[in-house]
Amino acid sequence: DMTIGKICCIGAGYVGGPTCAIIAHNCPSIQVTVVDLSEERIAQWNSDRLPIFEPGLDDIVKGCRGKNLFFSTDVEKEIIEADLIFICVNTPTKNYGVGKGRAADLKYIESAARMIATVSTKSKIVVEKSTVPVKAAESIANILKANVKPGVKYQILSNPEFLAEGTAVKDLLQPDRVLIGGDQTPEGHEAIQALCWVYGHWVSKDRIITMNTWSSELSKLAANAFLAQRISSINAMSAICESTGADVTEVAHAVGMDTRIGNKFLKASVGYGGISGFGGSCFQKDVLNLVYLCECLNLPEVAEYWQQVININDYQRRRFANKIIESLFNTVTNKNIAIFGFAFKKDTGDTRESAAIYICKYLMDEGAKLHIYDPKVEEKQLITELTHPAISDDPSRVKELVTIHKDPYEAANNTHALVVCTEWDEFINYDYEKIYGSMLKPAFLFDGRIILDHQKLMGLGFNVITIGKRLQRPNVHRPYAQAPAQ
Numbered sequence: 001d002m003t004i005g006k007i008c009c010i011g012a013g014y015v016g017g018p019t020c021a022i023i024a025h026n027c028p029s030i031q032v033t034v035v036d037l038s039e040e041r042i043a044q045w046n047s048d049r050l051p052i053f054e055p056g057l058d059d060i061v062k063g064c065r066g067k068n069l070f071f072s073t074d075v076e077k078e079i080i081e082a083d084l085i086f087i088c089v090n091t092p093t094k095n096y097g098v099g100k101g102r103a104a105d106l107k108y109i110e111s112a113a114r115m116i117a118t119v120s121t122k123s124k125i126v127v128e129k130s131t132v133p134v135k136a137a138e139s140i141a142n143i144l145k146a147n148v149k150p151g152v153k154y155q156i157l158s159n160p161e162f163l164a165e166g167t168a169v170k171d172l173l174q175p176d177r178v179l180i181g182g183d184q185t186p187e188g189h190e191a192i193q194a195l196c197w198v199y200g201h202w203v204s205k206d207r208i209i210t211m212n213t214w215s216s217e218l219s220k221l222a223a224n225a226f227l228a229q230r231i232s233s234i235n236a237m238s239a240i241c242e243s244t245g246a247d248v249t250e251v252a253h254a255v256g257m258d259t260r261i262g263n264k265f266l267k268a269s270v271g272y273g274g275i276s277g278f279g280g281s282c283f284q285k286d287v288l289n290l291v292y293l294c295e296c297l298n299l300p301e302v303a304e305y306w307q308q309v310i311n312i313n314d315y316q317r318r319r320f321a322n323k324i325i326e327s328l329f330n331t332v333t334n335k336n337i338a339i340f341g342f343a344f345k346k347d348t349g350d351t352r353e354s355a356a357i358y359i360c361k362y363l364m365d366e367g368a369k370l371h372i373y374d375p376k377v378e379e380k381q382l383i384t385e386l387t388h389p390a391i392s393d394d395p396s397r398v399k400e401l402v403t404i405h406k407d408p409y410e411a412a413n414n415t416h417a418l419v420v421c422t423e424w425d426e427f428i429n430y431d432y433e434k435i436y437g438s439m440l441k442p443a444f445l446f447d448g449r450i451i452l453d454h455q456k457l458m459g460l461g462f463n464v465i466t467i468g469k470r471l472q473r474p475n476v477h478r479p480y481a482q483a484p485a486q
């Protein structure tokens with residue numbers, strides 16, 4: 001029987017919340033309940049102020065909530081009643097023990113699987129939606145089988161999520177593809193068909209692809225690794241541009257017009273999250289996950305290849321911070337520096353693995369006084385990131401060095417430099433004449449996202465430094481003919 005009446009989703013985060021809202025919105029006959037251990041998160045999902053910001057999400061949630069979309073902390077009850085369970089819990093990089101700093105931490109997946117095994121009294125389809133290493137579905141199956149109750153049967157599917165934060169609603173409504181992996185057995189095919197039926201309510205058949213479980217699990221890691229690799233590739237080119245006089249935006253344009261390469265995801269910047277970028281949290285964590293997998297499979301050459309994608313990303317952030325310090329006469333100690341943007345990319349309040357964290361860290365290490373403004377990131381979140389032990393070993397120093405502002409003009413007032421860390425649209429149209437007027441001179445502007453009008457800013461008097469391009473002040477023309485005589 002393929003009918004799905006009730007869906008339970010474990011994990012009410014960036015993936016679980018929006019995904020279930022879209023399923024409820026498109027499948028009026030299915031009752032969808034999102035559960036989480038965090039009472040605070042569930043209370044927020046049930047309030048007027050949702051825990052995450054995504055364009056278009058408020059309307060969709062408000063349209064279905066209380067009808068066929070519910071948010072609850074009663075994890076056991078919802079698991080018992082569900083025909084199909086999505087596991088959407090977090091799978092962060094392990095920060096302890098074996099595989100520390102690289103392997104994905106599967107403890108939340110395991111505890112969700114154990115909970116399902118403990119309470120279920122009827123057969124279920126269990127769908128792994130979290131991003132996991134290859135063969136994680138097998139581990140879930142082993143946990144379920146080892147604890148199974150008589151008469152209960154499970155089918156495990158892999159259904160990785162490809163949404164990008166900031167465009168989650170659009171990505172879920174019109175996905176490039178929906179990927180479903182499952183056992184290549186009659187029961188496996190039946191479970192695959194049941195999940196195809198759910199997506200079939202709004203996704204056309206030719207965009208729903210099915211395959212074996214391992215291919216599906218690996219495809220998610222592969223897709224994120226390829227995307228991250230493009231950004232590291234263009235960022236590597238940006239370093240060459242800065243040392244030569246080439247302009248990375250022009251290079252990306254020329255390269256991207258090759259239809260075999262394509263123009264998307266080729267924007268150099270201070271970190272992941274160029275145009276329509278993927279999750280700041282996901283890229284790093286998923287590529288590290290892949291690297292660790294390769295090492296475990298005894299494929300060191302492959303591991304090293306993908307590790308380099310991470311290394312270039314770290315290098316890019318470090319390089320940008322060094323450029324700030326160098327430009328400010330090699331010292332930023334006690335200098336006021338405004339930071340515009342803290343989210344890992346525009347249109348989200350998510351800060352996980354944001355480039356801004358590292359830029360702030362490097363500047364704090366030098367004793368700079370930071371004045372941070374972001375349109376969406378909450379003050380509490382920002383402080384949590386900056387006081388993380390990997391970023392600062394002394395929370396009182398963060399307090400001393402960091403001021404958070406609600407107004408960008410206030411943040412920039414009386415600073416030596418302004419650093420753009422996130423590509424928020426609103427930054428483009430600020431009154432930079434006013435900002436320049438309020439800053440200490442010489443006033444520096446570092447555009448880490450290549451979004452501002454550099455010629456205009458230089459015309460106002462700013463010293464502008466960006467990525468992948470050396471800027472010349474206007475009216476200063478140095479033809480080759482004036483090269484020093486030999």
Ligand code: NAI
Binds near residue numbers: 016163
């Ligand atoms: P998140 O951290 O926002 O949400 C995970 C939620 O799961 C948390 O609210 C946590 O309290 C809850 N949770 C953990 N263990 C639980 C348990 N045993 N029972 C009930 N609730 C539990 O994570 P996010 O960003 O939604 O990511 C989830 C997964 O999806 C990860 O594997 C991630 O790699 C993947 N993913 C994330 C994307 C993104 O853009 N954020 C995109 C595509 C995939």
